Amino acid sequence: MSEMEGPAFQRIPPWVKAKLSPKAIETIQKVHDWVETECIPAEPIMKAQLAEQGKRWTTQPLMHELRQKAKAQGLFNLFLPNHFKESPGLTNLEYACCAEIMGRVYWAQQTMNCHAPETGNIELLAKYCTPEQKKKWLQPLLDGTASSAYSMTEPDVASSDATQIGCRITREGNEYVINGRKLYGNCIWNSENKFYILMGCSDPENPNKWRRHSTVIVPTDTPGITQVRNLTIMGFDHAPEGHGEYIYKNVRIPVENIILGEGRAFEIAQGRLGPGRIHHCMRLIGQCERAYELALIRSIDTRKTPRGKLISAFDSNIERIAQMRLEIDAARLVVLNAADTMDIHGNKAGRYAIAQSKILVPIMATRVIDECMQMYGGQGLTQHTPLPEMWTYARFVRVADGPDAAHRHQVGRDEIKTAEGFKKRNVEYQRKYKELAKKYGKEYETFWGVSADV
Numbered sequence: 001m002s003e004m005e006g007p008a009f010q011r012i013p014p015w016v017k018a019k020l021s022p023k024a025i026e027t028i029q030k031v032h033d034w035v036e037t038e039c040i041p042a043e044p045i046m047k048a049q050l051a052e053q054g055k056r057w058t059t060q061p062l063m064h065e066l067r068q069k070a071k072a073q074g075l076f077n078l079f080l081p082n083h084f085k086e087s088p089g090l091t092n093l094e095y096a097c098c099a100e101i102m103g104r105v106y107w108a109q110q111t112m113n114c115h116a117p118e119t120g121n122i123e124l125l126a127k128y129c130t131p132e133q134k135k136k137w138l139q140p141l142l143d144g145t146a147s148s149a150y151s152m153t154e155p156d157v158a159s160s161d162a163t164q165i166g167c168r169i170t171r172e173g174n175e176y177v178i179n180g181r182k183l184y185g186n187c188i189w190n191s192e193n194k195f196y197i198l199m200g201c202s203d204p205e206n207p208n209k210w211r212r213h214s215t216v217i218v219p220t221d222t223p224g225i226t227q228v229r230n231l232t233i234m235g236f237d238h239a240p241e242g243h244g245e246y247i248y249k250n251v252r253i254p255v256e257n258i259i260l261g262e263g264r265a266f267e268i269a270q271g272r273l274g275p276g277r278i279h280h281c282m283r284l285i286g287q288c289e290r291a292y293e294l295a296l297i298r299s300i301d302t303r304k305t306p307r308g309k310l311i312s313a314f315d316s317n318i319e320r321i322a323q324m325r326l327e328i329d330a331a332r333l334v335v336l337n338a339a340d341t342m343d344i345h346g347n348k349a350g351r352y353a354i355a356q357s358k359i360l361v362p363i364m365a366t367r368v369i370d371e372c373m374q375m376y377g378g379q380g381l382t383q384h385t386p387l388p389e390m391w392t393y394a395r396f397v398r399v400a401d402g403p404d405a406a407h408r409h410q411v412g413r414d415e416i417k418t419a420e421g422f423k424k425r426n427v428e429y430q431r432k433y434k435e436l437a438k439k440y441g442k443e444y445e446t447f448w449g450v451s452a453d454v
């Protein structure tokens with residue numbers, strides 16, 4: 001384990017280290033070096049290039065440069081689990097270690113072609129497309145020569161219940177015609193964005209509500225798509241990719257752009273419920289570590305000493321620092337466990353662990369980053385630090401890819417199903433207690449409302 005002693009491995013728990021392949025060890029080190037030397041020092045340049053006149057929705061030249069370089073170093077598409085033939089060979093658990101490091105810089109994921117929604121889209125295309133479709137739509141994403149977006153959410157329905165999605169997909173001859181309104185999905189204003197993977201309603205009268213929807217590929221240059229506006233997230237436009245609001249008016253695509261076939265959208269959506277669901281959580285651990293490090297630096301800043309003391313000398317801050325450390329480390333275990341569960345038992349069996357991660361990690365991250373802001377004082381809420389953007393990222397992960405409330409609802413329902421089993425066990429305890437009471441001549445009473453006679 002000697003090669004796992006540097007900072008790249010400092011936070012990886014022993015049980016995870018024991019499972020890392022030599023390739024993973026090498027890759028984690030490379031990702032660490034990449035983020036430390038190519039990404040963190042370049043953060044202000046990336047912002048400055050975006051601020052140039054008329055370049056708000058243009059991917060920065062530096063991003064293109066870094067993507068080329070990362071690809072040449074074999075750091076592309078690391079997220080794709082090793083059971084795909086297109087995978088570079090990491091398990092979900094191994095990738096989680098890389099993703100945490102990527103998370104230290106919001107856009108580092110993109111330099112390595114590991115960014116959302118691309119990751120989920122690549123997995124979906126790799127899983128469900130025909131060889132011809134893969135060649136046309138998947139390969140450019142894997143090569144990094146095109147970018148894509150995912151378009152499901154709509155403004156007029158509860159999109160967390162996707163059976164309500166209303167955007168119409170109607171077949172006319174050899175074409176599908178799309179009409180509706182969509183929210184989210186990367187901005188069409190960025191010319192790197194080449195197509196949407198869109199979920200719509202193709203058979204509204206089907207008595208089986210799970211067979212009413214289809215998933216299609218819509219090239220962004222198809223006539224009839226209008227981006228109404230950029231949706232800001234807590235005031236951030238997230239340029240140059242951003243999120244949009246769209247109107248689809250008589251948008252025509254060839255029938256071969258359907259994925260898997262008509263009425264199969266829910267099968268596809270099920271397949272999308274895998275690792276892509278927790279990539280944000282993996283990276284949020286890295287965001288928290290970075291925010292925490294900034295707070296630690298602030299705590300020993302000798303220029304700022306209220307009442308003549310360093311911030312770190314106040315008991316409240318010592319406790320705050322300890323609490324943050326504990327919470328980040330606990331959240332990491334939750335994420336790593338979800339990744340490992342998917343590796344061992346598959347995505348479906350990993351449902352609970354995925355939900356656990358989706359529910360607990362973003363809330364932890366908002367809490368930790370909020371505390372870091374508090375330690376920073378006024379500057380912590382301004383562009384003097386990346387903390388407001390980090391907090392916003394953590395906050396939006398509570399909703400993106402499905403609200404945490406929906407995951408809690410599912411977990412709660414599954415848990416309630418276990419109640420009967422516990423009840424049976426308690427009846428058994430009671431029955432034995434009844435026998436013991438008789439044997440020892442004690443009065444028998446029912447306890448916890450459970451009777452041996454139930």
Ligand SMILES: Cc1cc2nc3c(=O)[nH]c(=O)nc-3n(C[C@H](O)[C@H](O)[C@H](O)COP(=O)(O)OP(=O)(O)OC[C@H]3O[C@@H](n4cnc5c(N)ncnc54)[C@H](O)[C@@H]3O)c2cc1C
Nearest residue numbers: 150152153158159160184185396400401402403405406409
């Ligand atoms: C930054 C960001 C990026 C996004 N990117 C994309 C994207 O690329 N593509 C895309 O299609 N969408 C995207 N979304 C949209 C996101 O997936 C939806 O907002 C989400 O699925 C919720 O749907 P909704 O907004 O219609 O809310 P609703 O479905 O109306 O839900 C509203 C609220 O109701 C409650 N609720 C819902 N279901 C339950 C339940 N089962 N139990 C208890 N309470 C419940 C929750 O509090 C929930 O937040 C993005 C969202 C954000 C914030």
